[in-house]
Amino acid sequence: MPQVTRRDFLKISAAGSGAAGLTVLGFDAAHAAQVKQNFRIGGATESHSVCPYCAVGCALVAYTRDNPNGTRTLLQIEGNPDSPVNEGRLCPKGATAMQIATSARRVESPMYRAPGSDRWQQMSWDDMLNKLAQRVKDARDATFVAQDATGNIVNRTEGIAFAGGAAFSSEEGYFATKVMRGLGLVHLEQQARV
Ligand code: SF4
Numbered sequence: 001m002p003q004v005t006r007r008d009f010l011k012i013s014a015a016g017s018g019a020a021g022l023t024v025l026g027f028d029a030a031h032a033a034q035v036k037q038n039f040r041i042g043g044a045t046e047s048h049s050v051c052p053y054c055a056v057g058c059a060l061v062a063y064t065r066d067n068p069n070g071t072r073t074l075l076q077i078e079g080n081p082d083s084p085v086n087e088g089r090l091c092p093k094g095a096t097a098m099q100i101a102t103s104a105r106r107v108e109s110p111m112y113r114a115p116g117s118d119r120w121q122q123m124s125w126d127d128m129l130n131k132l133a134q135r136v137k138d139a140r141d142a143t144f145v146a147q148d149a150t151g152n153i154v155n156r157t158e159g160i161a162f163a164g165g166a167a168f169s170s171e172e173g174y175f176a177t178k179v180m181r182g183l184g185l186v187h188l189e190q191q192a193r194v
Pocket of ligand 1: 051054055056090
C-alpha cells in the first residue's frame with residue numbers, strides 16, 4: 001500500500017471522491033469485492049429471532065450456513081438494525097446469545113443434586129418434571145391453610161413461593177399467575193428486567 005501522509009489523507013477526504021480516494025489509499029473495487037466474498041457471513045442464511053434473556057425483546061439476526069454433509073453451522077448472532085426496539089444494539093448479555101448454542105459448557109439436560117449429595121447427576125425432562133410436581137404437591141399438602149386463626153376461609157398455600165422470569169411475555173405472566181393462584185399461592189414475585 002502506498003504511504004499516505006496526514007496531509008494527503010485530508011486532501012483525499014476534501015476531494016469528496018470516495019472511489020478515487022479509496023484507490024489512492026490502496027483499495028479498489030476488485031479488492032472490495034474480494035473482501036466482501038471473504039466475509040465470514042458472506043452468502044449465509046439470515047434468520048430473525050428475539051433475545052431470550054429479558055422482556056425488552058431485542059431483535060436478533062442469526063447467520064447460518066448449510067454444510068454439504070447436511071449439518072448447519074451457526075456463524076454469528078447480532079442485533080437487528082431494523083428493529084425499532086434495539087436498532088441493532090444488544091446489551092452485554094444479549095451480545096453473548098451465540099454462546100447459548102455454541103458454548104462447550106452448555107448444560108443440555110436437567111441436573112439434579114440429591115439432598116446431602118456433593119454431586120450433580122443428569123436427569124431426563126420427564127423424571128425432573130415428575131419430581132417437581134411431586135415436590136409441589138408435598139409442600140402444598142403440608143402447608144395448606146383452609147381457615148385462618150379467626151375462622152375466615154382462606155384456602156392458601158404458604159409453603160411455596162413463585163418467581164417469574166424476566167423473559168415472560170404478558171401471556172406467560174398471566175398464565176403463571178392463574179396456575180399459582182389456583183394452587184393457593186400468595187407469595188408471587190416477578191423479576192421485571194426493565
Ligand atoms: S436488553 Fe439485553 S437481555 Fe434484554 S432483550 Fe435486549 S439484549 Fe437481550
